[in-house]
Amino acid sequence: MSNSRTGGANLPALRHHNASLVLDLLRVAGEQGISRLELAEHTGLTPQAVSKITARLRAEGLAAEAGRLASTGGKPRTVLRLVPDAGYAVGLHLDRDELTAVLADLAGTTVATRTFPLDLGAPATEVLATAAHAVRTVRAEGPQATCTAARHVFGVGAALPGPLDHRSGVLHRVTGFPQWDRYPLRDALAEHTGLPVVVDKDTNAAALGLALRDRAEADFAYLHLGTGLGAGLVLGGALHRGARTGAGEFGHQTVQLDGPPCGCGGRGCIEALCLEAAARGDVAEAARVLGAGAANLVGLLDIDRVVLGGRTVAAHEAAYVGGVRAVIEERARREGVTAAVPVTVAGGGDRPVAEGAAQLVLAPLFGRAGEDGGERD
Amino acid sequence: MSNSRTGGANLPALRHHNASLVLDLLRVAGEQGISRLELAEHTGLTPQAVSKITARLRAEGLAAEAGRLASTGGKPRTVLRLVPDAGYAVGLHLDRDELTAVLADLAGTTVATRTFPLDLGAPATEVLATAAHAVRTVRAEGPQATCTAARHVFGVGAALPGPLDHRSGVLHRVTGFPQWDRYPLRDALAEHTGLPVVVDKDTNAAALGLALRDRAEADFAYLHLGTGLGAGLVLGGALHRGARTGAGEFGHQTVQLDGPPCGCGGRGCIEALCLEAAARGDVAEAARVLGAGAANLVGLLDIDRVVLGGRTVAAHEAAYVGGVRAVIEERARREGVTAAVPVTVAGGGDRPVAEGAAQLVLAPLFGRAGEDGGERD
DNA sequence: TCCACTTAAGCAACGCTGTTGCCAAAGTGC
């Protein structure tokens, strides 16, 4: 529980904390739903407390009863379910050459997707106009808005490649596009759309999206290999951004002291070695380099899973997964660990980034904001 | 706030959370103390709530009034202070060849220190007897116990080199000492001493000790270079242990693909390169290798400080700090960052480990347990 | 068909949290 950034907690904060917890369990339970008593068991609260909390959530329209379970000798349990269309969020993925926009409901289901051509090198006003247009478009799409009331959109999450500050929503020097330096994207986009906006790095958004999938581990790393190489880290169930949203600079980790020069000015960076091998068609070597970096990460942070993604990986999924897994398994064997950390891929090409961007807005509702939590309205 | 591992919070949990928060602020304030209104400002609670909370803490003997500040035009503020001798903890550092035991008070001040010879390769019962003897010895030392009541010792924190599981208190294969494999050290030591016991890796203990010093950053890494090379990570103000207390395996990070073989069976590990250079007297090269690993870590986790420690570093402090700093500053310059992450040393040789071990017991009182929190009595 | 039993879920009273409104205490400065 966190009461803004000070830490002191009062009764409203307590109520919000427990409501978020229940809401998160409802989200994870999905369409199948979950009974009040299971909620009580998972939260450690008394059944009566869960009854009160779920009653409030039902009154707010966020939860609903959905059938009953089979009796086990007494009154059957009533199943509760999240109401997916109680709220929506827009997710934007601003990549170098295209913009992907999705509309996600409260359950995390993508109900609309659109892609637009984009030149991230164009003037800011032009990019902003495209983004605002994309937001309007996906808001109008998806399932027909109910006749009673307009759909409630909580806000817009925007994910981009460059370094930026998540807290202030200000961009730093996006590689190759000097016009974005110190640009207050969050506030500008909020003004253009009239909605609250959250910005974050593309890899962080993707990692958050994966973390909110059911059965996600508490600690894992998402490695994104596209035109560059970056990582999103989930530690202790929450996104780790670091003090300056700089965490995840995975591409320029040195894995070959005094190795070949990299575009960043350093030598022996993973990105340089990996992309060079991939460029000359040696996927096995690219995977081996990536695996060495992944194994470093696994050892340093003791994570439970490595997820690979991005266009370059998508082109040779089996080779990359196999190559990375081989390095990790070999190192696990040396340490005498029985079960090596699993390596998987995040399907869907670049879509996980846009979907994760939408979760930047929705995650605070479920107490999954990560470090400094956003408040609910 | 965390109510055991379930997450649900009730009123006692709320009370405990706020009390811990206030207690932590009192601890950080040290002998200088802190006024009620400052506590209110830092916690975000109302002054009245702080009055109630501090009244309870005073009734329990954990806090006391200590003088007044100068008036600013009205009634002067009353200064509150932690009562250091309200409780103590024993910290044990079980190294390969010696055992260091300290007695720390609530404020973190070491009031007694003793070292004993130890052979970590000896049978478990022998090592345990030495440890229990060390605990009895430091409990009897320090400032004279007040005549009113015996000193209250909260428990024993034990730090050791090998891999282990912090949650269960069971050791894994401590390098070179197969008899410790699967040994339930926590329970065994608890039985021998009659006190609650917490065990953790030496580097984690040291990092925790540093994290509890006043003005410590929320994110930093402690790199320990002794007979081996390990790391303790503090992320978001809390110790990051990972799911299996395995985090901090820094020594066997690959920084030279296909480099020289390491004792672990791998190639190009930092530890092998670093210790090899140190062994042949090339401190500059050892520092450069260590710096490369440290820079990787800084980039990956976006931490605020790197702290060096351990016997090998202590022998050439300036050279190591300078060498590591040079690598980190060079990389920061390439990324266009104005202020590079500072590099410092943890003085006192190996003592920070034993002092940090005592903090393993005290930290939960201040809500600084890290991830899964221990409860107060 | 009926009745005893089991399990689920809500109502009412309660203890305790931090909050609010108010007032006494303890200074400064004219």
Added chain:
DNA sequence: GCACTTTGGCAACAGCGTTGCTTAAGTGGA
């Protein structure tokens, strides 16, 4: 000596989860 400022506690209060009890809604044996 008086007006003013600031601190900090007392008392009443709203609201949280908890406890004790009741009602709802099933199963299963006589």
